[in-house]
Amino acid sequence: MKRPILIIIVGFLILLAVGGYFLGWPKYQEFGDKKLEVEGKDTEIKQKEEYLSKLEVFSNRLSEYNNELAEIDFALPVEPSIAALFIFFQKTISENGLILKDTDLGELFSSEIQGTPGERIQKMPFSISVTGSYPALKNFLSVVYRNTRLIEVNSISFPSSEEGLFTSNLVLETHAYQPKAEKKEAEIPE
Amino acid sequence: MAIEIAPRGKIKLPFWLIVLGVFAIILLIGFLGSYFYLEISIKKMSQEIQEKGTTLTPLIEAIEKKEEELNPIEKKIDDFGELLQKHKIPLNIFNFLEKICLPAVWFSDFNFTSEEREVIVSGHTDTFVILEQQILVLKQDPLVKSLNISGVSISEEGKVDFTFLLTFAPQIFTPLEITGQ
Numbered sequence: 001m002k003r004p005i006l007i008i009i010v011g012f013l014i015l016l017a018v019g020g021y022f023l024g025w026p027k028y029q030e031f032g033d034k035k036l037e038v039e040g041k042d043t044e045i046k047q048k049e050e051y052l053s054k055l056e057v058f059s060n061r062l063s064e065y066n067n068e069l070a071e072i073d074f075a076l077p078v079e080p081s082i083a084a085l086f087i088f089f090q091k092t093i094s095e096n097g098l099i100l101k102d103t104d105l106g107e108l109f110s111s112e113i114q115g116t117p118g119e120r121i122q123k124m125p126f127s128i129s130v131t132g133s134y135p136a137l138k139n140f141l142s143v144v145y146r147n148t149r150l151i152e153v154n155s156i157s158f159p160s161s162e163e164g165l166f167t168s169n170l171v172l173e174t175h176a177y178q179p180k181a182e183k184k185e186a187e188i189p190e
Numbered sequence: 191m192a193i194e195i196a197p198r199g200k201i202k203l204p205f206w207l208i209v210l211g212v213f214a215i216i217l218l219i220g221f222l223g224s225y226f227y228l229e230i231s232i233k234k235m236s237q238e239i240q241e242k243g244t245t246l247t248p249l250i251e252a253i254e255k256k257e258e259e260l261n262p263i264e265k266k267i268d269d270f271g272e273l274l275q276k277h278k279i280p281l282n283i284f285n286f287l288e289k290i291c292l293p294a295v296w297f298s299d300f301n302f303t304s305e306e307r308e309v310i311v312s313g314h315t316d317t318f319v320i321l322e323q324q325i326l327v328l329k330q331d332p333l334v335k336s337l338n339i340s341g342v343s344i345s346e347e348g349k350v351d352f353t354f355l356l357t358f359a360p361q362i363f364t365p366l367e368i369t370g371q
Contacts (some may be wrong), residue, residue, distance in 0.1 A: 005203065027228045030228075031228045034236065045242060045245060048249045049249065052252055055253065058254065059259070072267065120269055145281060156303065159299050177269070179265070
């Protein structure tokens, strides 16, 4: 009588071990995975909340610099006004005792300037010729340098003059901005 | 004839077998308990994950919206900073030449290109000694990266004509280097 009961109990224990291995262990693993997933989500939420609050802080700080941002927008206009630029030069040249002899703004109107791909900052070169004295030219260059439009003087040339007045040729450059342009990856040849 | 049923004798199980049986039952209860506990916990956690997912969605949307608002500004500030760093002060070249020019030296024709930081300047002086001194002054200045002299000749008036090709160090364009203003 003892023997069949022993066989039943041992069989039952074996069945329990097999059931534990095939049912219990995967369940336990699933439980561990879910636990990790919950922890991961908690961390993710915490990180995202922290990041969002940082962005809010940046945004608030940025709003304190509205004037400076407006100056940047002025220096890098999306749609630059060539007429305004020309008026500025006319005014600055005459205010500094120079005479505007010649201008070449042709490249400012060229479609290539607006269409250069991959660069957010578009160069807009132009040239002018002015006549006047050396101190007047220096004053003019000083005003151009300090102008918020960030006008670059690419080259200056002037010949010698005994009378004190001379004509200077200046190649200048201003900029436009294309906010949506992104630098392209190098194209893979087919 | 009366049939007598023999009384059934009590089955006596050994103690160790009873312990083993009890142990097996405890194990079964433990296994079933754990299984259901895990099952319920998994369901709860799945629900929790779903809820956290719904919490996360508006958070991600808010971040994306904020990034869309801030990224172009950040890019523009960076681009402007880069541009500002490259912004050159051509006036410094004039101030520099005024500063280093010896009293008996006259500079005349002037050509400046900002990209190469190069200046080609012609001039004249009274003697070769003064020209030599002028060259020495230029060579000793740390802002002058290289100096090439060409076109040295004596003019009809007896003056010494020359042409300098000066290449400047990048510092020539930095605001701190403004001199003589």
